[in-house]
Amino acid sequence: MRKLLLIFTFSFLFAGLPEYYYKLPLQKQKKEFKRILIPMIEKENQKILQERYLARSIFHKPFYMLDFDSLIVLSKFAKKYKIHNLYNKEEFFKKIDVIPPRLVLAQGAVESAWGKSYFAKKANNLFGQWTYTGRGLVPKNRDANKTHTVRIFKSPQQSLEVYMRNLNRNPAYKKFREVRYKYRKENKKFTAEIAATTLILYSQLREVYVRILQNIIKQFR
Template sequence: MKRFLGSMLLALNLYAAFPSWYYNIKDVKKQKKAFVEIMLPLIQAENKKIKALREKIIEIFNDPYYLMDPYKIAFLAKIAKIYKIKNITDKKEFLKKIDTIPPSLALAQAAIESGWGKSRFVRVANNIFGHWEYSNKGIKPKSRYENIKIAYSIKIFPSLEASIAAYMRNLNRNPAYKNFRNLRYKYEQEHKKFTGIIAANTMINYSQKKEEYVKMLKRMIKLNHWEKYDK
């Protein structure tokens, strides 16, 4: 019964991520422009939430008596669990993991992973960044990588916003993107702009294409002049 209801919800969810008019655009340039107009505000909104959380974390650590405040300790413990931070007094680790994602990088990865929002997984699961889950609860891919023995499926999200939030949380806490976080923190400490082109160099573990994927990201950002959104 649950599987049947899930299938019904997926059927009703068709075009949930992008409006139907988006898929009716025939001109490639116009569709790319529409893609950015849909995605960029959502990316910026999620970055705004992360920035607000980061500022709250900084405010707590700036309080010399924060360890005596049960509310602040409980809050840090809650956030530490979400971001997989072992020591709740490790300010540096909080600041490394709770920070914004360059919009140009997010746009490039969204475009590549979703085929500009046209993939089946976007239409039926609001999954724009190709997120998997190691279970059979999501959408079964039509083909699976032969060298992956663990069962996996494409994760279903209730909204496009939820998919973007999961993507940013993934980059901010997954061990595979430690180099991304370290480089971002280094640039922040040196008061330098951390752009999508720079960040793309650390995305080698995001795809099995490895170095080729990094080249694809950088090419996507440059061809579409998306670095302007990192300012």
């Protein structure tokens, strides 16, 4: 037990972005924030594209021709993305899709104060994700009747992975997925600016949050 506690404490102390980042002037931090996160975003989007390609190759066949292995793959995707109907092709392609990189950068910047928030530095949490398991950090100004904590991640990369999965499966972001799917079907680009307008439920600030996101997105052009 003592050994496990020491391991957890050690990893907790070294959470956050690279140490040099916090010594940079603000404007350089903003540029470096993008430089650090872009490869992470590309990695996660590439994983999602691979899943999408695999699902597409399976749905290319009639259902009566699907083998057991194909059904296992679809079942895993259904569990990961909370897809309720294994045979609903549209639901798979609405949920298994990439996130606009500039949206990710903007939300990361807003939610983590450009990587400098307490939760970013102590819990690798760049996107303000909550948990109700009790295994997180208690927000300082949490209401007395609330039970959520801020989730602790092993790395910023894991925080990014969970954030993307959250956008792709949480019922609160159904509009985000619906609009993205519509744009893809019409062969139009689903931009970060458009995506931001669908995330009114991501923050208690609602419309103000959307405007803040849109202003930050402009900085990443």
